[in-house]
Amino acid sequence: MTNNTKIAVYVVTDYWPLPDKAQEVKKILFSIVPEAKKERTCLKFELCENLNENAQLTFLQAWSNEQALEQHLKSEIIDKATEELRNLLAKPTEIRSYKNIG
Numbered sequence: 674m675t676n677n678t679k680i681a682v683y684v685v686t687d688y689w690p691l692p693d694k695a696q697e698v699k700k701i702l703f704s705i706v707p708e709a710k711k712e713r714t715c716l717k718f719e720l721c722e723n724l725n726e727n728a729q730l731t732f733l734q735a736w737s738n739e740q741a742l743e744q745h746l747k748s749e750i751i752d753k754a755t756e757e758l759r760n761l762l763a764k765p766t767e768i769r770s771y772k773n774i775g
Contacts, residue, residue: 681716682742683771684734694761695728701757702730708750709734714741728763742770 690698702720709718716735723729736742745751758766 680738680772682736682739683773684732684736684742685769685771686732686734687767688730688732688758689728689763690730690761691763692728698730698758698761701754701761702732705732705750705754708748709745712741712745712748714738715745739770 688698688702699720706718706720709715714737716737717733718735719733721731721733723731734742736745
């Protein structure tokens with residue numbers, strides 16, 4: 674059986690800012706990018722805007738393993754951003770995790 678701690682984890686995190694809070698949300702999310710990229714276990718971390726629905730922002734991430742992702746999600750920068758975003762989003766953040774199967 675494969676040890677899951679050695680498998681890269683891909684993550685898609687979607688945010689939907691309130692219409693009048695989009696710039697404020699972008700600023701908060703932009704502040705996370707350089708901090709995440711400093712993490713040794715971060716393989717990819719990009720902030721993207723949906724081409725068809727620019728009110729949707731998405732982080733595309735890759736982490737060296739599940740433990741790395743869990744550690745990132747418990748980091749101070751994520752705790753701070755979560756608190757700052759609390760009243761700025763139209764709906765809850767969606768986080769989906771994937772592993773490569775082929």
